[in-house]
Amino acid sequence: MHAITRSGWVEVITGCMFSGKTEELIRRLRRAEIAGQSVAVFTPALDDRYGETTIGSHDGQHWEATVVENDGEDVYELLDHLNGEQVVAIDEANFFSEDLVGVCERLAADGRRVIVSGTDQTFRGEPFDPVPQLVALAEYVDKLQAICTVCGEPASRNQRLIDGEPAHADDPTIMVGAEESYQARCRNCHTVRRD
Structure with missing residues (x-):
């Protein structure tokens, strides 16, 4: 190689x-x-x-x-x-x-x-x-690449979840007591909240 x-x-x-x-x-x-x-x-x-x-x-x-x-x-x-x-x-x-x-x-x-x-x-x-x-x-x-946890396609993105929901783009930290986790996601299934 x-x-x-x-x-x-x-x-x-x-x-x-x-x-x-x-x-x-x-x-x-x-x-x-x-x-x-x-x-x-x-x-x-x-x-x-x-x-x-x-x-x-x-x-x-x-x-x-x-x-x-x-x-x-x-x-x-x-x-x-x-x-x-x-x-x-x-x-x-x-x-x-x-x-x-x-x-x-x-x-x-x-x-x-x-x-x-x-x-x-x-x-x-x-x-x-x-x-x-x-x-x-x-x-x-x-x-x-990983496997998208939503659709099974090749994944290239890191999905951050706070209490099971997509994290907000402006939130670098989590609230006390909230649960943070990550998933592999494809481009189409990757979500970042911007509201």
């Missing part, structure tokens, strides 16, 4: 929620280890769904990871945790600041294979930075 070169590169795995991004990331990490390559995995401090030092997929796969702060230039501390690893993986890139772009460029310039996964759209269907920027600079990009 990827050429064997002496230079580094950036791979981006993107798509909506429930499309298998982290599952694909873990698959690539396993293959890198089989090939005898050393691996370093990072996750943002904001995401602790699978434990503080673990990335995980919805199908139950896990991989140990180093937690790094996701705001501002704190993402550069990722470089301090490296010890010559050839493959650097970063999960949930959408939770990092735009400084992640510079970190990935620096790692690739250093001859490393950089694998980044994260959703490229917000629940509003808008670009979720910094993932679109990473897509633009990457040598390899895979955009995965």
Whole structure:
């Protein structure tokens, strides 16, 4: 799939929620280890769904990871945790600041294979930075799709629900006691309230 070169590169795995991004990331990490390559995995401090030092997929796969702060230039501390690893993986890139772009460029310039996964759209269907920027600079990009929970068609959108109803576009937070959930939806079934 990827050429064997002496230079580094950036791979981006993107798509909506429930499309298998982290599952694909873990698959690539396993293959890198089989090939005898050393691996370093990072996750943002904001995401602790699978434990503080673990990335995980919805199908139950896990991989140990180093937690790094996701705001501002704190993402550069990722470089301090490296010890010559050839493959650097970063999960949930959408939770990092735009400084992640510079970190990935620096790692690739250093001859490393950089694998980044994260959703490229917000629940509003808008670009979720910094993932679109990473897509633009990457040598390899895979955009995965899920299955729409409404109609069964290929899904490319993240549907945010508050108490089972589509979230309002202007509401970044939820009220105390409200239940927030997400679904994968196709373009036609995706709804964002703007009333």
